[in-house]
Amino acid sequence: MSTGATRPTVGAVVLTMNDRPEEFPRALSSLLAQEGVDLDVVVVGNGCPPKLVPPGVRAVDLAENVGIPEGRNVGAANVEGDYLFFFDNDAHLPTADVLSCLAAELERDLGLAYAQPRICDPDTRVTLRRWVPRLRANPARPGIVTVMAEGVVMVRRSAFDAAGGWPGHFFLFHEGIDLAWRLWDHGSTGRYLPEIIVHHPATDPARHARFYRLNARNRVWLARRNLPLLLVPLNLATWVLLTLWRFRDRAALRASLDGFREGLRGGQGERSPMSWGTVARLTFAGRPPIL
Known part of the structure; x- marks a missing residue:
């Protein structure tokens, strides 16, 4: 650790289930090689004692898999x-300058709550549509964004704490939109920085057995937690219409509708609807919160 007083201080959170014996050590090695920041790293074992943790990195062992957003909350703490x-x-x-470049952007603009690098597959150099945090998915265009790809993102600690952190009960999917909306509702913004590259394999989220159900359930929870009442049915109706139009797989459609009904039954947690001013800001920034 450096003693330089002007260096940005970064707390890095990595989750593991001990199921990536090759990728995990490489990820940590690249993280520990970062220059120009004072770095504090914690590995959270989600339902397991973390293995392959290098010296100088703390580990937290959770007795059960609490899901990705809650695991990240534990790491942040x-x-x-x-x-x-x-x-x-x-x-x-x-x-070696990824973290210092992201931190420099946050230090330059105090109105930013989060900075999102460009994520691309290391072999194909492809940036997946879901990794670009805007509706018009030009991966090379920088600018203000209203959502985030939560797997690789830097967030201002004070803004994260003020927004209440990740929605831990989501378990998986849509937690990045939830956090981004709440950061915006606290008066902040986010920025996408495609000149800063991070590598990530182009995996399919549908590989998770519960993808369609949780994706749909959390979409309902997202709307019911965060939107003014008038916008909740508009948001959900838009999602249902898009789902019916996109899906041709009956099993996937059935799982999605099951998740949708599960979300309607409740469980979203405390409502904290964004202000109409935030709705206007999100719309002006290019993504009205009904999409």
């Missing part, structure tokens, strides 16, 4: 730093 860096354990930082 166990690191120090003005900025939090959430890092998937199969990602890789190809250069």
Whole structure:
């Protein structure tokens, strides 16, 4: 650790289930090789004692798998730093200045709550549509964004705490939109920085057995937690219409509708609807919160 007083301080959170014996050590090695920041790293074992943790990195062992967003909340509570860096354990930082560049953007603009690098597959160099945090998915265009790809993102610690952290009960999917909306509702913004590259394999989220159900359930929870009442049915109706139009797989459609009904039954947690001013800001920024 450096004693330089002017260096950004970054707390990095990595989750593991001990299921990536090759990718995980490479991810940590690239993280520990970062220069120009004071770095504090914690590995959270989600339902397991973390293995392959290098010296100098703390580990937290959770007795059960609490899901990705809650695991990240646990990690955030166990690191120090003005900025939090959430890092998937199969990602890789190809250069030693990724964290310092992201932190520099947050230090330059105090209105930013989060900075999102460009994520691309290390072999194909493809940036998947879901990794670009805007509706018009030009991966090379920088600018203000209203959502985030939560697997590789840097968040201002003070803004993260003020927004209440990740929605831990979501378990998986849509937690990045939930956090981004709440950060915006606290008066902040996010920025996408495609010149800063992070490598991540182009995996399919549908590989998770519960993908369609949780994706749909959390979409309902997202709307019911965060939107003014008038916008909730508009948001959900838009999602249902898009789902019916996109899906041709009956099993996937059935699982999605099951998740949708599950979300309607409740469980979303405390409502904290964004202000109409935030609705206007999100719309002006290019993504009205009914999409």
